[in-house]
Amino acid sequence: MTKYIIQRLLLMIMTVIIITCICFVLIRMLPPAELPLNDIHTKVIEARREAQGYNKPYMVQFGIFLKNVFTRFDWGVSDKLYFGQDVATIFLSKLPATVFVNLYSILLSIPLGIGFGIVAALKRNTWVDYTISTLTMVVISTPSFVFAFLIQYFLSYKLGLFPFLMNAGTDYMSWGMFVSMLPVILSLSFSVIANFTRTTRAELCEVLTSEFMLLARTKGLTKAQATVRHAFRNCMVVVVPAILGEFIGIMSGSLVIEKIFAVPGVGGLYLNSITARDYPLFLMVSCFYTIVGLLAGIVIDISYGFIDPRIRMGSKK
Amino acid sequence: MSDMKNYENISSDMFRFVQMDASIHDKKLETKSRGYFADAFLRFKKNKSSLVAGIIILFLLLFAIFSPIISTYSVKDKDPVYVSFPPYVRSLAESGWEGFSGTTTRSSQNENSMAYWKAIATETGKDPVLGIIDSTTTYVQYRGQQKANISYTIKMNRFHEVGNLYRVFSYETFEDIQRWQDETGLQVIYPYVESKDIQNLTDNPNIWYKISDVKGTPVYDKDGNFIPVYSRNKAIEGAPYHSLRIEGDDGSYIYSSKKSGAVQCRVNYYNYYTYTHGREPMFLMGTNSMGQDLFSSIGTGARFSIIFAICVSAINLTIGAVYGAIQGYYGGKIDLILDRISDILSGIPFIVATTLFQLHLSQRVGVVPSFLFAYVLTGWIGMAALTRKQFYRFKGQEFVLAARTLGASDWRLMFKHIFPNSLGTIITRVALIIPGVISTETQLTYLGIINLSDLAGTSIGTLMSQGQVAMTTAPHAMFFPALFVSLLLISFNLFGNGLRDAFNPSMRGVDD
Numbered sequence: 001m002t003k004y005i006i007q008r009l010l011l012m013i014m015t016v017i018i019i020t021c022i023c024f025v026l027i028r029m030l031p032p033a034e035l036p037l038n039d040i041h042t043k044v045i046e047a048r049r050e051a052q053g054y055n056k057p058y059m060v061q062f063g064i065f066l067k068n069v070f071t072r073f074d075w076g077v078s079d080k081l082y083f084g085q086d087v088a089t090i091f092l093s094k095l096p097a098t099v100f101v102n103l104y105s106i107l108l109s110i111p112l113g114i115g116f117g118i119v120a121a122l123k124r125n126t127w128v129d130y131t132i133s134t135l136t137m138v139v140i141s142t143p144s145f146v147f148a149f150l151i152q153y154f155l156s157y158k159l160g161l162f163p164f165l166m167n168a169g170t171d172y173m174s175w176g177m178f179v180s181m182l183p184v185i186l187s188l189s190f191s192v193i194a195n196f197t198r199t200t201r202a203e204l205c206e207v208l209t210s211e212f213m214l215l216a217r218t219k220g221l222t223k224a225q226a227t228v229r230h231a232f233r234n235c236m237v238v239v240v241p242a243i244l245g246e247f248i249g250i251m252s253g254s255l256v257i258e259k260i261f262a263v264p265g266v267g268g269l270y271l272n273s274i275t276a277r278d279y280p281l282f283l284m285v286s287c288f289y290t291i292v293g294l295l296a297g298i299v300i301d302i303s304y305g306f307i308d309p310r311i312r313m314g315s316k317k
Numbered sequence: 318m319s320d321m322k323n324y325e326n327i328s329s330d331m332f333r334f335v336q337m338d339a340s341i342h343d344k345k346l347e348t349k350s351r352g353y354f355a356d357a358f359l360r361f362k363k364n365k366s367s368l369v370a371g372i373i374i375l376f377l378l379l380f381a382i383f384s385p386i387i388s389t390y391s392v393k394d395k396d397p398v399y400v401s402f403p404p405y406v407r408s409l410a411e412s413g414w415e416g417f418s419g420t421t422t423r424s425s426q427n428e429n430s431m432a433y434w435k436a437i438a439t440e441t442g443k444d445p446v447l448g449i450i451d452s453t454t455t456y457v458q459y460r461g462q463q464k465a466n467i468s469y470t471i472k473m474n475r476f477h478e479v480g481n482l483y484r485v486f487s488y489e490t491f492e493d494i495q496r497w498q499d500e501t502g503l504q505v506i507y508p509y510v511e512s513k514d515i516q517n518l519t520d521n522p523n524i525w526y527k528i529s530d531v532k533g534t535p536v537y538d539k540d541g542n543f544i545p546v547y548s549r550n551k552a553i554e555g556a557p558y559h560s561l562r563i564e565g566d567d568g569s570y571i572y573s574s575k576k577s578g579a580v581q582c583r584v585n586y587y588n589y590y591t592y593t594h595g596r597e598p599m600f601l602m603g604t605n606s607m608g609q610d611l612f613s614s615i616g617t618g619a620r621f622s623i624i625f626a627i628c629v630s631a632i633n634l635t636i637g638a639v640y641g642a643i644q645g646y647y648g649g650k651i652d653l654i655l656d657r658i659s660d661i662l663s664g665i666p667f668i669v670a671t672t673l674f675q676l677h678l679s680q681r682v683g684v685v686p687s688f689l690f691a692y693v694l695t696g697w698i699g700m701a702a703l704t705r706k707q708f709y710r711f712k713g714q715e716f717v718l719a720a721r722t723l724g725a726s727d728w729r730l731m732f733k734h735i736f737p738n739s740l741g742t743i744i745t746r747v748a749l750i751i752p753g754v755i756s757t758e759t760q761l762t763y764l765g766i767i768n769l770s771d772l773a774g775t776s777i778g779t780l781m782s783q784g785q786v787a788m789t790t791a792p793h794a795m796f797f798p799a800l801f802v803s804l805l806l807i808s809f810n811l812f813g814n815g816l817r818d819a820f821n822p823s824m825r826g827v828d829d
Binding site (some may be wrong): 011015016018019022023025026027030134137138140141142143145146149151153157255256259260269271273275277282286289290293294 | 366401650661665666668669672673676677682752756759760763764765766781785788792794799802803806807809810811814
């Protein structure tokens with residue numbers, strides 16, 4: 001198992017470095033942002049650019065970049081959007097908003113999603129199941145921003161329950177902030193709930209019809225006992241990795257929903273860096289998205305091995 | 318021994334069929350044989366929800382094809398005044414369809430604004446007030462006396478509430494409008510009002526009656542009618558007027574004022590619109606915040622989305638199928654190396670790829686091709702994995718071995734013998750890729766990362782972001798594009814699920 005994890009992590013680091021290298025070279029190939037002439041920061045940025053090896057071969061630049069990142073966590077200086085500020089600092093100041101919003105949304109989605117899934121599977125082929133399955137289907141197919149608009153229009157505007165946009169401050173623990181986050185959380189939750197519901201239902205349906213369930217009933221367990229002790233456990237083999245994957249994924253958030261509700265998070269930062277052509281910022285957030293995506297995949301794969309001894313891939317070797 | 322050496326060149330006359338004269342005792346099948354696709358189609362027909370989804374897709378496709386043709390507007394028509402206006406079709410509104418009457422609800426209208434609306438109705442003959450929903454009376458102490466303030470909530474026709482506007486014309490246009498007025502009998506130009514007669518208000522072309530203060534409190538005559546203050550000042554008249562005159566005009570009102578080389582008029586915008594467009598305004602789905610007709614814009618945007626999605630899925634399927642076939646067929650080292658490559662590619666977040674392609678290529682090859690490249694970069698990976706799996710499943714089977722023994726080439730084995738067996742899976746995949754592409758395309762155009770306006774005119778995502786600007790006052794501009802894209806995606810997914818159930822009956826009910 002350990003060997004497998006190490007193997008996967010090494011592969012991931014290799015993938016990350018290759019992708020970063022491609023992104024890095026592609027971005028450095030673009031002409032760097034023009035600096036205003038009479039600004040005190042201009043000299044500083046020029047000096048730092050010199051230190052980062054602009055004008056040197058791309059691979060040398062990439063080496064300097066990696067060295068800076070790993071030794072000092074220095075991702076460069078923003079040269080457009082937050083003129084003269086450290087990219088990493090800006091990024092870290094934006095991260096909490098995204099994480100909080102997504103964390104709340106997952107905490108809301110897990111019980112609801114699994115609950116609906118269980119109900120649908122237990123009442124299989126009744127109207128309850130059909131309703132839940134159809135709704136799941138509809139929610140998964142509809143783009144999440146349609147829900148965001150519906151929530152913004154009906155709950156925030158027509159009924160006036162929530163503020164229209166998320167508050168801009170950094171007091172993430174205050175009640176007012178939480179209320180302003182609610183529309184975001186709700187919009188994010190729809191698709192997550194639907195995903196959990198679908199996974200749980202499909203898995204539980206399969207487990208419930210398998211032969212060991214029959215055996216469990218024949219040896220005298222009641223239906224409830226058999227379901228709770230045998231079916232649920234087995235269905236969690238698939239559901240728990242999905243949840244873990246979502247947890248990692250929360251950091252990347254949703255660009256569209258963050259834009260609609262003006263969440264001061266990573267998504268907004270990314271969009272702004274694209275429109276303003278702030279390349280250092282863009283590079284850092286791109287790397288971040290890459291790492292988060294790969295990490296989520298690995299966590300899912302590894303957690304399978306931990307939860308279910310039958311799928312311990314590395315153990316064969 | 319000598320014939321053993323010669324085994325490679327056995328002449329054909331040394332062979333003979335063993336069973337040449339044996340009779341076959343099997344009975345011929347009496348039922349009609351049914352192929353794989355016919356079978357799948359039969360199963361598909363039984364799935365009611367997918368059938369309905371198919372019909373909806375067909376309807377939406379027809380909408381996308383025909384709406385820009387039927388509509389008298391194109392996405393280039395941007396009206397500066399009818400911005401974010403609700404749906405309005407006069408004939409439907411008159412036959413009692415509430416939804417097409419261009420209505421909006423306005424609250425807290427005081428007496429002055431009610432008079433203002435009434436003045437528009439009196440002057441132009443088009444009453445903007447469709448009905449009073451509610452009125453509340455509050456009493457305030459004003460200079461020692463109790464005064465009632467009535468506040469109304471009314472339903473208004475937004476097209477008529479525009480009323481009159483100031484417009485500046487050249488002398489030729491002014492003449493042309495007069496000719497048009499004579500032909501059609503519709504009054505476009507209304508008598509001019511000098512600002513000195515209306516408390517020096519210069520920005521309100523709808524006040525033609527005597528007012529007592531800048532808030533627009535009207536002064537009524539003894540019968541309770543407005544007192545017109547139309548100008549008779551021939552000195553400021555811009556050009557001679559010889560066309561329709563309004564009721565009560567003895568021929569002395571002037572209809573224009575001088576404006577360096579041109580004339581300024583008060584025009585009724587509704588009739589002016591009829592004059593410039595040759596027909597009355599008719600917006601089946603209203604207009605958006607750019608003043609575009611939504612009915613034709615949605616069609617135009619959807620056309621692009623659908624064609625683009627079909628192109629993307631065709632390219633991705635081809636690449637994915639070939640790549641997956643090579644991986645699955647050869648296996649071993651080749652499989653491992655190709656798998657690494659696709660692993661690395663799949664690690665690139667789609668949004669990063671799109672942006673980088675936009676930054677690098679959109680200047681050189683255009684926005685749409687670079688957008689397409691971004692899709693092609695990673696889009697085929699799922700398809701390749703699917704094909705690879707199918708190839709691993711089939712490549713060891715007897716019919717493949719038989720074909721190989723008969724001397725079929727690798728390429729022929731791959732695409733003649735193995736590939737058709739995975740066709741069902743692939744068709745299903747197409748039906749599920751298309752909604753995925755449309756969905757991401759909508760999101761990216763909504764975010765403004767991709768701007769397709771130059772090539773496609775508009776796109777559903779762009780329409781939605783324009784709709785969001787005026788979401789509170791004109792929810793329809795948000796609602797229609799959102800409805801269209803949701804319906805399209807839901808039906809495509811349902812349709813795809815139906816296809817999957819039909820082609821792989823064993824997978825029924827399992828979502829992948």
